Amino acid sequence: MKFLKTADAVIHYRTHGLETGKPVIAFANSLGTDFRIWDEVIERLQDRFAFVLHDKRGHGLSDLASAPYTMDDHVKDMAALLDHLALKQVIVCGLSVGGMIAQGLYASRPDLVRALILSNTAHKIGTPEMWNSRIDAIRKGGIAALLEPIMERWFTPPFRVESNSLYAGCCTMLLRQSAEGYSGTCAALRDADFTAQAPAIAVPTLCIVGDQDGSTPPALVQSLADLIPGGRFAVVEGAGHIPCLEQPDAYVAALRPFLAESA
Numbered sequence: 001m002k003f004l005k006t007a008d009a010v011i012h013y014r015t016h017g018l019e020t021g022k023p024v025i026a027f028a029n030s031l032g033t034d035f036r037i038w039d040e041v042i043e044r045l046q047d048r049f050a051f052v053l054h055d056k057r058g059h060g061l062s063d064l065a066s067a068p069y070t071m072d073d074h075v076k077d078m079a080a081l082l083d084h085l086a087l088k089q090v091i092v093c094g095l096s097v098g099g100m101i102a103q104g105l106y107a108s109r110p111d112l113v114r115a116l117i118l119s120n121t122a123h124k125i126g127t128p129e130m131w132n133s134r135i136d137a138i139r140k141g142g143i144a145a146l147l148e149p150i151m152e153r154w155f156t157p158p159f160r161v162e163s164n165s166l167y168a169g170c171c172t173m174l175l176r177q178s179a180e181g182y183s184g185t186c187a188a189l190r191d192a193d194f195t196a197q198a199p200a201i202a203v204p205t206l207c208i209v210g211d212q213d214g215s216t217p218p219a220l221v222q223s224l225a226d227l228i229p230g231g232r233f234a235v236v237e238g239a240g241h242i243p244c245l246e247q248p249d250a251y252v253a254a255l256r257p258f259l260a261e262s263a
């Protein structure tokens, strides 16, 4: 296990293959998940790439620090980790709020970023009212009170069946997150808007989404791609908000041509 003490948080992270000198993909996670969601992607890409993973503050084994958070808190944690590892010019792959962290990282530290994979994300996600009512619901009933609607956005109906042990594990992963940490990141999402920064992205960027994403639907992700000069857009069939878990083969197949050009 590896932990980095940043200015005001302790961040749990893992590296894979950095000693090989292969191009590095640094992942940033979605709300309510830990970095194990990338396991299947790493398995399929490890012949060509090295990886850096971390749990956002308030998630996984990273500490709570002082919730609520700003998007800048999450961005600074990721920048501190890449600086600690002496990495520059990595391919940043961020999912959902992780995609906003990726956009913030590029805006504040372009030296760290050589290409962006903005997965199931947008320049702005949801409305302040939506995030405030989610924070309120968690204060009253904990994350468990929102399990069902969250899973309906994360995964398609065929995945959400009792016989699917991966689905059961994903429910457990969400329920194990700290309610304070989860709500802390909801506040960061509520207050973040990268609409003005997106047109200034000048590195190769792929925006990718599951065709049945209930949180950041294809039309929203397409609108992000349209804001980015030369932004590319891809759709993964048969997937909701977390295609790296639900359709890892199709997800990696969609990433490969972009990665081949960007590495």
Ligand SMILES: O=C(O)CC1=CCC(=O)O1
Pocket: 029, 030, 031, 095, 096, 097, 098, 125, 150, 153, 189, 214, 215, 241
């Ligand atoms: O809607 C959800 O619960 C999924 C989600 C929104 C932002 C994020 O990171 O995950």
